[in-house]
Amino acid sequence: MMSIRDKASKINFGQLPGMAPTEPADKPELKPKTAPGFLMAHAANQKSDLLRENETLKEQVQDLTVAASRVKELQEEAKVWENAKVTRQIDTALIVRSPWANRDPKHFETAQFQQLKLEIENAGGNVVPIKVRPIANGKYEIVYGHRRYEACKQLGLPVLALVDNLDDVGLFVEMERENRNRDDLSPWEKGVWYQSILKRGLFPSHRKLADAIGLDQSTVSRAITIAELPPQVVEAFSSPLDLQYRWTAPLLSAWSTDQDALLERIDAIKAKSPRPNAGSIFTFLSAPPSTKEDRSQKEILVNGQKVASLKLDKNGGGQLTFPKGMLSEARLLKLIKFVEELASK
Secondary structure (H helix, E strand, O other), rough: OOOHHHHHHOOHHOOOOOOOOOOOOOOOOOOOOOHHHHHHHHHHHHHHHHHHHHHHHHHHHHHHHHHHHHHHHHHHHHHHHOOOOOOOOEEEHHEEEOOOOOHHHHHHOOOHHHHHHHHHHHHHHOOOOOEEEOOOOHEEEEEOHHHHHHHHHHHHOOOOEOOOOOOOOHHHHHHHHHHHHOOOOOOHHHHOOOOOOHHOOOOOOOOHHHHHHHEEEEHHHHHHHHHOOHHHHHHHOHHHHHHHHHHHHHHHHHHHHHHHHHHHHHHHHHOOOOOOOOOHHEEEEEEEEOHHHHHHEEEEEOOOOOEEEEEEEEOOEEEEEEEOOOHHHHHHHHHHHHHHHHHOO
């Protein structure tokens, strides 16, 4: 009969319910005993080394990808700063008006300009920078912002300016775009400006000029036509800035139909002080001229009664005719004396 100790020694406690199988505390490393076994073990070790090296390479590639992305970001930032244009305060003595300038000197006498000047004075300078391009002798030429420049010049303030390198075409296009967005150039200023651009040969035709600034050719031509008004007609107005596009054709028609009559009207306008408003001047100058018959035959009325007729000829001479019995001896002597005095003046 087996003793209790012997029975206990044969029990496998790892197989009892709720008990984990036990392993020897120090399990000896099994080494292959055959050549094939050795080769298989070596291959397993090689595979483990390759897997570890692959993971290391993956981490390195990921690091390089992050670095390349950062380099690209830095390159993009560098491009932004490379093309960036900074503003600076420039003495107005170093800045000159552009030969392409589109501001008529009369513009600096307007209430709008005086308001702009007051705003710049209160702000201590122009908040919105003008644009200039460098020229010879360390000076700058205005691309746009002539009013802001003029205001700072009159106030004795330096002008805040953006400096950029532009050719003549680039300067004209930027100047036109900036002023079109502001929409404060008068028809006269636009017409004179476009006309000067063509005369200087910057563009060979109205169409090329219109294409460069993105306008219809008829719009450019209409503006240039107003600049082609005779100087005498323009001078009849208090300011050329008052001229309007729709007045051009009637004024040119009046000039071509009877230039002498229109010049007489212009002289009459200039003699008035103060001059009428622009609309009244236009109406007076563009009124249909009198017919040749009306101009050559004049009736002289006194208290509504005809007392004489004056017939003019094309050479500036004329005949004065009186009704029968009108010229008594006394009146004839007065008439002769009047003609003598008139001729002596």
